[in-house]
Amino acid sequence: MADDTVVIDDLERILLTEGQLEPQRAEELQALLGKLSLKNTISLLERLGPNRAALVLRLLPRARSYDAFDALDSAHQAELVDALGDAPITEFFGSLDPDDRVALLDELPAEIAQRLMQTLAQGQRDVTGVVLGYPKRSIGRRMSPQVPMVGLHDTVATALDRLREQAADAESIYTVPVVTSDRKLVGVTSLRTLFTADPDERVEELMSEPEYAHAADNDEETARWFLPLDYLALPIVDDSDRLVGMLTVDDAFDIVEEADNEDAARGGGAEPLQQPYLTTAVVKLVRSRIVWLGVLAVSALLTVQVLDAFEEALQAAVVLSLFIPLLTGTGGNTGNQAATTVTRALALGDVRKKDVFKVLWRELRVGALLGLLLGVAFGLLLGAIYGASIGLVLGLTLTAVCTLAASVGGIMPLLAKAIGADPAVFSNPFITTFVDATGLILYFLIARAVLGI
Amino acid sequence: MADDTVVIDDLERILLTEGQLEPQRAEELQALLGKLSLKNTISLLERLGPNRAALVLRLLPRARSYDAFDALDSAHQAELVDALGDAPITEFFGSLDPDDRVALLDELPAEIAQRLMQTLAQGQRDVTGVVLGYPKRSIGRRMSPQVPMVGLHDTVATALDRLREQAADAESIYTVPVVTSDRKLVGVTSLRTLFTADPDERVEELMSEPEYAHAADNDEETARWFLPLDYLALPIVDDSDRLVGMLTVDDAFDIVEEADNEDAARGGGAEPLQQPYLTTAVVKLVRSRIVWLGVLAVSALLTVQVLDAFEEALQAAVVLSLFIPLLTGTGGNTGNQAATTVTRALALGDVRKKDVFKVLWRELRVGALLGLLLGVAFGLLLGAIYGASIGLVLGLTLTAVCTLAASVGGIMPLLAKAIGADPAVFSNPFITTFVDATGLILYFLIARAVLGI
Structure with missing residues (x-):
């Protein structure tokens, strides 16, 4: 398995040296990168300048490169846009969840942001537009707009079928909001509950009172009260209590980490860095x-x-x-x-x-x-x-x-x-x-x- | 729904005043607490001294009180042990996951910790013992020892049946480790993948290379690299790569938050507080x-x-x-x-x-x-x-x-x-x-x- 310090040392020796990289090195790099775990790939990217990081992303197996790009801070992603070149960045951009896409857009010059938006398929552009419509620092801007949902009067069997259909688009299907016919949030259940329940039972007997936030609520405050509850996702509603999205636990964590970074830097009398220290x-x-x-x-x-x-x-x-x-x-x-x-x-x-x-x-x-x-x-x-x-x-x-x-x-x-x-x-x-x-x-x-x- | 500031004000007026509480107030309190969301219940508990907090926990609906107790820091839980009294604390202790139970035990005097362990049923005492066996600051001590797992050669249908059986005990069944017959970790899949797959497919075609940690690894370091990966749980293995537990995302978050608290306090030249500021x-x-x-x-x-x-x-x-x-x-x-x-x-x-x-x-x-x-x-x-x-x-x-x-x-x-x-x-x-x-x-x-x- 993948935790090889020899591989890391070899890679760092090649990548952290200054100057031009010999072209024949690319194959060697590719072979080494193939052996690296996701964890070590990310940690390597965080220590490289934009050009070298873009090279690594291009040499990685496709699925791995998407995961790695996704794990970087959006400010760091933004720095890689130029270095990556047009075709690859379009792919990376398309592979992100809508809320992560918006975070990246926020870091980019308006012109580039617009060009990237144009590269999306219509459906993806629409859901990204929903998130972009909420003001900065609101939780609406960090939510996932493609959410699973089941009806109050569904049976478990129907609900599971619905979820199976929704799985292709939704960021997470584990926390399942229960809604009325006009999309009003009335409860929350989980895939786990439905999965282990009798297929003939009704959803309304298996749901609990929902914890939720409004899309206009402050992002940091919402993330801070949500995380200790140990839920995987929090339903987000609009002013008329209609379900508009979900805040997933990983996005909530990112919000809190960014806030803690900012507090740590400002407490020491400096503005927070937008990218890893050694590459600044x-x-x-x-x-x-x-x-x-x-x-x-x-x-x-x-x-x-x-x-x-x-x-x-x-x-x-x-x-x-x-x-x-x-x-x-x-x-x-x-x-x-x-x-x-x-x-x-x-x-x-x-x-x-x-x-x-x-x-x-x-x-x-x-x-x-x-x-x-x-x-x-x-x-x-x-x-x-x-x-x-x-x-x-x-x-x-x-x-x-x-x-x-x-x-x-x-x-x-x-x-x-x-x-x-x-x-x-x-x-x-x-x-x-x-x-x-x-x-x-x-x-x-x-x-x-x-x-x- | 539950976000009522009038209720909170009423509750705080009753609970934050000093001195004896009139007995007839209990009913009024119970009615008000019944209307409070989980979020506000926790935030209320964090502002109360141990006796008042214990009173609130006793007056809450049972399921809600377990969730609220679970959301408190273990040092704060420990402070409530005396105030709660023998019978309720036994219940709360039993309702925790094994890793959270160990965190609470660590905060308690040895004698009380031992007495609480005696109140557990044999099965629960065993799994708690597994976690207790790992050294402090290791990730083994923060993992959940009751994990779901499926076999490399299982079909999707068999795997889903297994998970349905394991759901009663496991803290999370969404990330699913794939193991060999001698429990060696060879891959990871998810309930979502299995749930949406063809029932006749084999698990080995649906799994990916696992990211994992060793039980003896440092807890903060493991949590810090695991969280940006956006996984819901990380398999934990022993020295011979056998699966022994899972680190869930909420526990990883707790570890990072504790570390950030400690860093923030020490960066300001003070030791971190073990409980909310106003109740210290x-x-x-x-x-x-x-x-x-x-x-x-x-x-x-x-x-x-x-x-x-x-x-x-x-x-x-x-x-x-x-x-x-x-x-x-x-x-x-x-x-x-x-x-x-x-x-x-x-x-x-x-x-x-x-x-x-x-x-x-x-x-x-x-x-x-x-x-x-x-x-x-x-x-x-x-x-x-x-x-x-x-x-x-x-x-x-x-x-x-x-x-x-x-x-x-x-x-x-x-x-x-x-x-x-x-x-x-x-x-x-x-x-x-x-x-x-x-x-x-x-x-x-x-x-x-x-x-x-």
């Missing part, structure tokens, strides 16, 4: 980071101003400057912890916008407790070295900064959500900058009061 | 954060020492202290961006340990480019205000610090992985601390050279 150009990496880095550096000018305002105090006691990175660092860390926790809870639906006071009250207590613990420990330690009054200043400042940082860090993601911004963007780096500036003000106010400068 | 006690929140915060604060003492060593330079030019937070902040942000990107790429399998030099070379260029852009901009800006030589010092320092920070941030997750540590832990906060200290050294060395102090 250095200039693109710079572009994904420079804007946030610049914005944050400009906000950090606030700290220069704060320190400038307290320059007299700094002149009077240069020792105060020794602890600036310790204080801002600890404040930043405390704020990040709170922000990360709340951002994640928000994404998972454990916390909602209206919980802002609950969160504030929790984080206030958590921050005060953390600040007290650190303040006492570091106040005593540094007091022993730099003198009691410095120790007192540091202990008080740490307590105040941690309380402030946790509170701000906790509610910032909720406020971001309330104004329609991405909570992850406002979580880590922004809080650090804000806490740096306010923490320094607290520091010098406390120092002035305690040291009398 | 304040003391537990403090505990999830204090260790990392303390460790980071202790490492930050390094910055105190660095500044202490350069106190003379600080005395000579107090103006230098004004830019400390700007420089450490920007360095930290640059390092975080690189670390976050690489940590995510590592989790997704886009980057591997052996790519360390490739990553270093990319991040070196990205960091240098970012540093140059910021260095020129801020050097000019701050030079205009604080004098040309200060501007020069800041420009040079920003370039150096960004180059250093991106390089260290990029390779740190790979080094962490190489020594078997969690890359997310070593990414953001640790890099900040490291870059703070080394960045300050660079700053003062450059300042000394340029300003001649």
Whole structure:
């Protein structure tokens, strides 16, 4: 069977080297690729640039190449369109499910998207058009429009016959919506249930109350509540409760993964990459980071101003400057912890916008407790070295900064959500900058009061 | 149908208030809960403390309560064990699939786990035992041991009969492993394929080369490569390629979500919470954060020492202290961006340990480019205000610090992985601390050279 590391090493040796590929290598490549499992094929494609990846796709057995292309992110697929050339891309495009097709179209320039749409047979163009009709970020745009369905009053035998007919088109036939004669969703059953039931039983006795979403619902929210239910597909209805599609579990997973990628990148102060790291150009990496880095550096000018305002105090006691990175660092860390926790809870639906006071009250207590613990420990330690009054200043400042940082860090993601911004963007780096500036003000106010400068 | 926000508001008004619940409220609650969709039931449970959640589970219709309990995280389930009481927990425990049962057992004290195992019927105890036999973090521990299977030489009709018999026990019958007479895995087919095929065809003509994993394989890695393939279940084999279980897509998703939760929390410098945020006690929140915060604060003492060593330079030019937070902040942000990107790429399998030099070379260029852009901009800006030589010092320092920070941030997750540590832990906060200290050294060395102090 297929898990051969020797094959992978050979392939990478050929494919990851720079420069022209000798033509006689193609046969060798084809033979090696034939031995590779789907898993390893995908993982290889994710490490190659567009030209080499397109070459691999062309050399793969046809069915395998469709599966592999399907498994790539749509942004990555879009990058391969040019490299693949006209005839192959038409085939790959046709082999995708309508919702995956739309995701790819969204990544392409309008002109190319239109040309690709023209290559589809009329029936496929129609179902793709249905999905394209829903706005971006709605679940309608991620659903499969070709759905199986059975009638409320069908017998099991009739229902199974219907499913057998529908199997050619539908993306999945395992979760089976039950509808009235005017296509209103009234229940859900499964192929498994029908398959093991008495053929003469009626569908209405074998169905359960349906969980469902509306086509206009937000895609990430829908995917997040649907996945823990452990269903294979979720019926999607229009405004009059008529069945228009299904969200399959693999598409729901893609939505959540994309959202998690975005949150991970933005939490670290960068825009998410649209393709695998090693195949992203250095200039693109710079572009994904420079804007946030610049914005944050400009906000950090606030700290220069704060320190400038307290320059007299700094002149009077240069020792105060020794602890600036310790204080801002600890404040930043405390704020990040709170922000990360709340951002994640928000994404998972454990916390909602209206919980802002609950969160504030929790984080206030958590921050005060953390600040007290650190303040006492570091106040005593540094007091022993730099003198009691410095120790007192540091202990008080740490307590105040941690309380402030946790509170701000906790509610910032909720406020971001309330104004329609991405909570992850406002979580880590922004809080650090804000806490740096306010923490320094607290520091010098406390120092002035305690040291009398 | 069920999406009633009035019902939810009523329920939350009753359940989220503190204090004793009046007994006559139970009936009202039961009526309201009966109207709630599964989605909203789960979301309600995730916002309640253990006692209230247990009450809700007891008042729900039986089938609904099993589904809702099943959808909770195993750590959250474990917390409900005490509150539920002996008889109900036995029922809930029995209703879980063997792999979910093992996940719950892992969260419980040994004594309670043993008592729960005793309540299972012999057959169920045996299959649960199979899963328990595999080590933690292996995919064997997350698989479903009761799998459907058909023979290589079966006709479609025979295969369908077999599946009908196996349907009572198996978690999923949609992906169907094909085995030899001694249970060796030779192919995979699906209920859909068999269901739509000619009854006289042979299974061997309808199967494809199987993707599979070994029971001892790492759970997160297996789940991450399996999910993009869009299969519903993955056959799991033992060392002699004999079929021992299946990993279903919902369990694979749970594994990835847990890992993402852990990465998100650790990237923010906290340990992941084991239960929903709002139901976690304040003391537990403090505990999830204090260790990392303390460790980071202790490492930050390094910055105190660095500044202490350069106190003379600080005395000579107090103006230098004004830019400390700007420089450490920007360095930290640059390092975080690189670390976050690489940590995510590592989790997704886009980057591997052996790519360390490739990553270093990319991040070196990205960091240098970012540093140059910021260095020129801020050097000019701050030079205009604080004098040309200060501007020069800041420009040079920003370039150096960004180059250093991106390089260290990029390779740190790979080094962490190489020594078997969690890359997310070593990414953001640790890099900040490291870059703070080394960045300050660079700053003062450059300042000394340029300003001649």
